Amino acid sequence: MSAKDEKLTISQVCEELKIKPSTFYDWRAKERAPKCIKLPNGGVRIRRSVLESWLEDREEAA
Structure with missing residues (x-):
């Protein structure tokens, strides 16, 4: 499994x-958090790639 996955x-x-x-x-x-995966047992996971993209979308120009 790659780090992005x-x-x-x-x-x-x-x-x-x-x-x-x-x-x-x-x-x-x-509805401001990164997109989450809801597991059948009720757990929640966030893909590394989704988190990184979400953070990039929030970057502001200096």
Whole structure:
């Protein structure tokens, strides 16, 4: 599996972005979070490639 296909947990995403899980869930409720994969067991994963694209879309010119 390539790094772009890596599936991250919400905890991993929050740790990487240095945010609290409550912030991520707030963004998700407001449809501002990266696109998520909902697993049959209720778990949620975010593809590494989706997270990277989502971050690039939020970059501002200096």
